[in-house]
Amino acid sequence: MLTHRHDTIIGDIPKDWQPKPLKSLLEKQFSGDWGADEGEQAVSVLRSTNFTDSGALDFSDVATRYFSPEKAATFGLKKGDLLVERSGGGPEQPVGRIGFITEDLPDGTVSNFVQVLRPNPEKVDPDFLGWVLYELQRTGIIERVQQQSTQMRNLNWRDYQRLLLPWPDIDEQRRIAAALKLADDAIAKAKAELEATRELKRSLMQTLFVFGMPGRHSDFLATKIGPVPKDWNIKKLGEIIVSCQYGLSESMAESGRFPILRMNNIDNGIVNANDVKYIDLDDATFELFRLRAGDILFNRTNSMEYVGRVGVVNDDMDAVFASYLVRLVADTSQIDPWFLNFCMNSTQVRNRYRRYATPAVQQANINPRSVSFA
Structure with missing residues (x-):
């Protein structure tokens, strides 16, 4: 049985507040139905892919499924309903994301991996309850009531409903x-x-x-x-860079001597040190791969959407870079590295070098040699 070290699962609360189990604050709850590929009546079905990390639901790609008219007549979501991602998540993302229903959806429903909570408005403000549940997932507290199966995480729904929540x-x-x-x-x-x-x-x-x-x-x-x-002077990329260096392929971990940057550390043309992994290296190897201001990282292997992503290092970094990234060092006597980075991020140039991407199993590859002399 799940135990609480504090007044509530989130922590201790003011003396004039009370702890309440989630189940006691609900008027109703129900799970969803995925329906069939074909049938009599089309219904819009919200699923895990419609959840975001902010609590807002993404309606850009809502699934259409089919049900009998009798079954479809029982559907409907109301303003104030809360959606809970009951199964899903990923290796680095706990299950349990929350979705807020902000207007009535009389013909909508949810998939079988999603649970609908209908708060009792006489006991709890729906938005308040939603943000409390959102905090459980955001902080990772939710991991105390989840179970891991093959490639999927599942909430232990019995324990989830029993969680003591703050109730002013x-x-x-x-x-x-x-x-x-x-x-x-x-x-x-x-x-x-x-x-x-x-x-x-x-x-x-x-x-x-x-x-x-x-x-x-x-x-x-x-x-x-x-x-x-x-x-203007027209030159090939290979003529304005002085080196092209592949990154390190050693194993990464949650801790180690040095941060190692990956594809996710290139964002909007800039290299950042957010959410890094770590690697153990000797000092000589670290210096050989250490990132310095003006270095340009080129993502040579990824999905077709992300292959060829480029970013510049703004300041010297005590970090190295992974094997599927390539470091380009500009010849500063010919070109400013930041100008080159912007140029490589422009639509015209990026479309040009992405032509060299060759598909592989679940990803695409760009040979830096082909790009350098394109």
């Missing part, structure tokens, strides 16, 4: 939920502004790297990536 009075619940919604709205606005800025940057890159600064050039020369100003 309803007015305080609403105030807490409102404060979290304000923060969530601010995050959503910032993300939208960031994406708009990135789109502007992509648009500028598509123009500046082939036409130059507006109004400065009138004569253009046709090249494989499109017209470029006639007075």
Whole structure:
């Protein structure tokens, strides 16, 4: 039986709050149904792929499944319902993500890997309860009530329902939920502004790297990536880099002497040190592979969506890089590394070198030699 070291599964709570088991705060709960590939009535079915890490549901790819009219008549999701990812997750992601239903979906339902919780509004604010359950998954506390099967994680639903949760009075619940919604709205606005800025940057890159600064050039020369100003120098990549070095293939771990960067450490053209693994190396090997400002990392092996991802190292890093990454060092007498990085991230150039990607089992590969002399 699951035990609590504190007042609730999350921790100790104020003296005027109470701990309440999840099950006691629900008006109703039910599991989903995946339906059939064909049938009489089409129904929209939410599944694990519609969950996000933020609690918002992604409706861009909702499955259509088929049921009898009698079965379909029993479906429907209400504003305030909470969806719980009961089975799923992954090697580094616990199961138990939460999805908020923000408006009535009278004809919708969920798959058999998802559980619907309908909070009792007389006992608990639905948004407050949703954020409490969200915190269980976000912090990894949820791992105490999950079981691992082959390639999948499953919630122990009996223990999950018995979890003691913080339960202030309803007015305080609403105030807490409102404060979290304000923060969530601010995050959503910032993300939208960031994406708009990135789109502007992509648009500028598509123009500046082939036409130059507006109004400065009138004569253009046709090249494989499109017209470029006639007075620009045109060179192959291999002519403006001084070295092309493959990364390390040693085993990685959660701890070790040095951080080792992977594909996920290249984001929007920049190399970062977020969520790193570690590797044990002698000092001489570390110095040979240590990343320095201006280095460009090229992702040579991945899915077709991510192969060829490129990022620049902004500052010297006490880190090395994995074998499926390649370090390109620019000849700074000819080209600025940051300019080269932006150029390689432009749509025209990236589409050009991605032509060299060859498919393999579940991934694609780009031979750096082909790119260097393309």
